[in-house]
């Protein structure tokens with residue numbers, strides 16, 4: 132699905148040298164590399180505070196702890212996402228409220244958010260799924276109206292932008308009150324182990340969070356709040372420093388691959404290619420243009436209609452092509468997150484998507500020959516399935 136080795140070959144000299152430097156400096160934890168990376172990412176995102184931490188799941192949990200959410204508070208998030216999002220809500224004894232998503236963008240449905248709001252609702256967690264921003268115009272308006280926090284889960288969206296109706300363009304993760312991201316190796320900005328970060332423009336919240344990630348300590352050995360231990364180490368930070376200057380070109384390479392996939396599938400019935408909503412970005416109408424970063428294609432995800440999706444996945448694997456089903460089971464149907472309050476009728480889109488989605492290889496090193504082979508193998512199967 133990803134070619135991390137090919138990408139490493141391009142930056143090997145810098146990465147090898149800087150990892151050796153960290154080893155020679157012995158500043159493994161909280162060293163100057165972590166601080167430098169933090170500053171560089173703040174500049175890239177145009178945000179006041181980046182607080183590095185151990186992984187993207189911690190980042191979400193710590194963001195919620197920093198906001199002072201309390202047991203019983205309801206947090207609305209998408210039914211169609213990776214489980215980490217709902218897991219930390221439940222871990223903190225907050226009440227997860229899962230809602231349906233939109234069929235075109237796969238992102239949380241603002242109308243479903245509105246229907247789920249109760250007097251106990253405290254926060255909304257939109258996930259910028261597969262690399263495309265959720266509908267932040269609507270979501271921020273709903274949050275303002277009901278006085279709710281918004282926490283962007285930007286684990287899949289780093290480098291993407293959102294263009295607001297008023298013309299303002301903001302990088303995802305810098306839109307809401309607080310946001311989280313992951314530097315897991317296969318993410319768009321990945322390190323060589325685990326890593327994550329929390330983003331905010333709120334000075335007081337940033338201060339609170341800096342204490343929480345460090346055992347609730349604001350003064351050495353004075354523990355004012357119950358915190359956690361969640362750190363990005365210097366070796367991961369130095370890898371991220373080597374990659375950050377390439378993030379835009381990495382995302383361009385992903386978009387170029389997505390464009391080629393779309394072209395190959397454009398006349399194929401039964402295949403729905405991913406829609407770039409581009410929210411008010413007039414440069415494209417569902418096309419993936421060269422210049423805009425509305426979508427950074429963490430995943431390239433097709434919907435296959437009237438086709439046996441699992442048989443297609445097997446067909447691809449049999450031809451040596453990796454593929455993934457993100458996600459095969461709605462969160463509201465997962466044993467850990469079942470709740471009597473949920474009604475199947477409230478999740479028509481997620482319940483359909485879990486049967487239709489399939490993600491093809493997507494990374495920075497895909498070449499034309501690979502894309503040709505992948506698309507031909509998909510098309511062969513879809514045509515064979517559908518008798519003329």
Ligand SMILES: *Cc1c(COP(=O)(O)O)cnc(C)c1O
Nearest residue numbers: 186187188213215286287313315
């Ligand atoms: C990867 C991911 C996470 C978790 O990140 P980790 O670094 O693996 O803990 C959270 N949310 C989403 C949407 C993700 O894709």
